[in-house]
Amino acid sequence: xxxRYLERIDAELERAVRGPDIPLYTMARYQLGQVEADGSPAxxxxxxxxxxxxxxxxxxxxxxxxxxxxxxxxxxxxLHNFTLVHDDVMDDDETRRHRPTVWVVWGRPQAxxxxxxxxxxxxxxxxxxxxxxxxxxxxxxxxEVVMQGCRLVTEGQHLDLAFETAAQVGVADYLDMISRKxxxxxxxxxxxxxxxxxxxPATRTACRDYGRHVGIVFQIRDDMLGIWGDPAVTGxxxxxxxxxxxxxxxxxxxxxxxxxxxRTRLRAMFGDNETPPDVxxxxxxxxxxxxxxxxRDRIHDHATRASQAxxxxxxxxxxxxxxxxxxxxxxxRDR
Amino acid sequence: xxxRYLERIDAELERAVRGPDIPLYTMARYQLGQVEADGSPAxxxxxxxxxxxxxxxxxxxxxxxxxxxxxxxxxxxxLHNFTLVHDDVMDDDETRRHRPTVWVVWGRPQAxxxxxxxxxxxxxxxxxxxxxxxxxxxxxxxxEVVMQGCRLVTEGQHLDLAFETAAQVGVADYLDMISRKxxxxxxxxxxxxxxxxxxxPATRTACRDYGRHVGIVFQIRDDMLGIWGDPAVTGxxxxxxxxxxxxxxxxxxxxxxxxxxxRTRLRAMFGDNETPPDVxxxxxxxxxxxxxxxxRDRIHDHATRASQAxxxxxxxxxxxxxxxxxxxxxxxRDR
Numbered sequence: 001x002x003x004r005y006l007e008r009i010d011a012e013l014e015r016a017v018r019g020p021d022i023p024l025y026t027m028a029r030y031q032l033g034q035v036e037a038d039g040s041p042a043x044x045x046x047x048x049x050x051x052x053x054x055x056x057x058x059x060x061x062x063x064x065x066x067x068x069x070x071x072x073x074x075x076x077x078x079l080h081n082f083t084l085v086h087d088d089v090m091d092d093d094e095t096r097r098h099r100p101t102v103w104v105v106w107g108r109p110q111a112x113x114x115x116x117x118x119x120x121x122x123x124x125x126x127x128x129x130x131x132x133x134x135x136x137x138x139x140x141x142x143x144e145v146v147m148q149g150c151r152l153v154t155e156g157q158h159l160d161l162a163f164e165t166a167a168q169v170g171v172a173d174y175l176d177m178i179s180r181k182x183x184x185x186x187x188x189x190x191x192x193x194x195x196x197x198x199x200x201p202a203t204r205t206a207c208r209d210y211g212r213h214v215g216i217v218f219q220i221r222d223d224m225l226g227i228w229g230d231p232a233v234t235g236x237x238x239x240x241x242x243x244x245x246x247x248x249x250x251x252x253x254x255x256x257x258x259x260x261x262x263r264t265r266l267r268a269m270f271g272d273n274e275t276p277p278d279v280x281x282x283x284x285x286x287x288x289x290x291x292x293x294x295x296r297d298r299i300h301d302h303a304t305r306a307s308q309a310x311x312x313x314x315x316x317x318x319x320x321x322x323x324x325x326x327x328x329x330x331x332x333r334d335r
Numbered sequence: 336x337x338x339r340y341l342e343r344i345d346a347e348l349e350r351a352v353r354g355p356d357i358p359l360y361t362m363a364r365y366q367l368g369q370v371e372a373d374g375s376p377a378x379x380x381x382x383x384x385x386x387x388x389x390x391x392x393x394x395x396x397x398x399x400x401x402x403x404x405x406x407x408x409x410x411x412x413x414l415h416n417f418t419l420v421h422d423d424v425m426d427d428d429e430t431r432r433h434r435p436t437v438w439v440v441w442g443r444p445q446a447x448x449x450x451x452x453x454x455x456x457x458x459x460x461x462x463x464x465x466x467x468x469x470x471x472x473x474x475x476x477x478x479e480v481v482m483q484g485c486r487l488v489t490e491g492q493h494l495d496l497a498f499e500t501a502a503q504v505g506v507a508d509y510l511d512m513i514s515r516k517x518x519x520x521x522x523x524x525x526x527x528x529x530x531x532x533x534x535x536p537a538t539r540t541a542c543r544d545y546g547r548h549v550g551i552v553f554q555i556r557d558d559m560l561g562i563w564g565d566p567a568v569t570g571x572x573x574x575x576x577x578x579x580x581x582x583x584x585x586x587x588x589x590x591x592x593x594x595x596x597x598r599t600r601l602r603a604m605f606g607d608n609e610t611p612p613d614v615x616x617x618x619x620x621x622x623x624x625x626x627x628x629x630x631r632d633r634i635h636d637h638a639t640r641a642s643q644a645x646x647x648x649x650x651x652x653x654x655x656x657x658x659x660x661x662x663x664x665x666x667x668r669d670r
Contacts, residue, residue, distance in 0.1 A: 023493070023497070024489070024493040086447055089444075090443075090444035091444075109425035109496050110493065112424060112447060113496065114493075115451075117486065119455075120485045120486045121486070123458055123478070124482050124483070124486065127475060135471075136472040136475045140462060140478075143475075143478060144459070147458045147459050148459070151354075151455045151456070151459065154359070154452045155357065155452075157451075158357060158358070158445065158449075158452075161448065162357075162445075
């Protein structure tokens with residue numbers, strides 16, 4: 001399934017980043033995995049273009065116009081990559097997909113500018129969706145939906161940065177943050193599919209709900225794997241996120257609800273000090289606080305709500321099967 | 336003239352940056368001069384909103400629909416401010432309009448994110464122009480024009496950053512850079528005016544030409560004032576840009592065309608060394624190379640082309656008078 005639209009998406013992305021022969025466009029193509037830093041064709045993996053694929057899957061499931069949706073779908077990938085380029089600058093991350101990040105290769109000022117270019121190319125690509133047979137109202141609606149999603153991602157990134165220095169972050173704050181930072185673009189992906197399949201308001205709402213819950217499940221599953229994932233499958237050490245002092249959902253739950261003296265102990269370990277938290281001690285505290293089952297329940301809760309939204313969708317049997325499989329995979333994946 | 340639409344523009348800008356009660360929106364409002372860093376109402380100057388004003392002036396001159404154009408006009412101001420926030424991070428600038436820049440107050444990561452928010456709010460504002468009576472095709476066309484302009488600005492910023500480390504930058508490279516970085520948004524401002532005044536292709540082209548040439552004149556006049564401006568009027572020291580080693584048009588002309596030994600001397604002074612160039616020596620070299628009259632000729636040249644474009648425009652007499660005054664002011668201003 002994940003490869004079904006990849007060739008068309010790649011071709012559309014190639015078109016979207018054409019421009020004058022200046023290094024700025026090489027940076028954009030490098031980020032997308034199309035070229036190496038010197039501009040030569042890339043040998044590396046281009047990525048799976050998950051968001052455009054899910055957009056087109058929903059569109060096809062609803063009997064929509066794939067050609068009309070394609071530039072908007074590609075725009076999602078450009079937008080996602082704009083956020084990655086800027087996030088890497090903000091978080092000082094030096095590696096992405098096994099390659100140096102854009103700012104490591106070209107410096108921070110140029111990387112900020114390259115992110116800005118990807119942002120505007122994303123908008124232009126979505127706007128073009130009105131030219132391939134779809135009408136101007138559809139192009140306008142699509143652009144508005146993508147930009148409202150982009151706005152939520154920007155808010156989510158702000159909250160995520162603010163949490164790093166916040167005295168206390170609650171479970172509710174965290175869920176609000178990931179619903180913006182992680183889930184908003186998935187909600188947009190599915191809603192876009194509905195726009196190019198009749199643009200019915202109720203269908204759009206159901207798509208958005210489905211995508212938002214699937215997106216939250218994705219992030220929480222990520223949080224679980226960061227603590228309880230099998231190192232042989234994830235390729236990461238046991239309790240990887242604990243060592244990085246990441247305040248993910250299970251940790252925040254324990255910080256909020258663990259009994260004493262566990263709570264004080266955990267706060268001390270995850271506070272500002274030099275030694276990373278002890279993985280075994282943290283795991284034991286999480287177990288006593290019931291944080292794993294709390295986290296699992298949240299996944300179950302949002303997966304159920306995703307199913308309920310999907311049930312409301314007038315998708316064809318092929319589409320329903322695939323959308324059910326997507327949700328199930330995301331909730332249970334091991335890496 | 337500059338105050339004619341300011342109240343309406345300010346009200347539209349207030350609307351455009353409404354959002355959840357998180358510091359991210361305070362950053363955006365601070366950049367726009369609406370509030371102080373602590374969120375209290377700003378006492379400082381809000382800025383003149385030059386781009387929205389010129390957009391609405393052109394729209395009114397062409398007998399267009401000001402209410403329909405207003406959200407697009409406000410979008411230009413948001414877009415301009417997004418580029419300022421990011422430019423200040425890229426250039427390490429600590430002060431803007433007599434206040435600390437956003438990154439100085441909130442740190443670089445949050446400032447990058449605040450710039451991203453202003454970028455997406457700009458797009459959303461332009462898209463809204465389709466809701467105030469104008470039709471979806473106008474909103475789509477307006478958004479496309481603004482985003483193509485934004486793309487040029489991003490390219491111009493890339494070139495400007497690249498010039499800092501380039502071995503040699505020619506006069507032609509420089510003119511190409513400023514036509515993107517400085518002139519593109521002015522061209523967009525006037526073209527937007529035409530979109531909401533009948534959307535005639537020939538009128539749009541003439542507006543774009545007028546704006547581009549006016550924008551180039553603006554930047555070159557800025558370059559002149561940075562070297563030959565009257566300190567009593569500009570508030571800057573004699574030869575301010577020389578001391579900052581800024582490679583503006585007159586300097587690039589002399590670097591390209593001055594006779595020996597002036598050329599070698601100038602290169603040494605503007606190359607990588609610790610003492611700033613000597614202002615008197617540089618001025619003398621510029622005089623011998625004819626760089627001031629070369630620069631003045633470029634202003635005259637682009638001002639003439641702006642006039643020619645204006646002559647093609649079906650504007651009313653009131654509008655023609657004002658647009659002529661705008662071009663004349665920009666070409667001859669003393670600060």
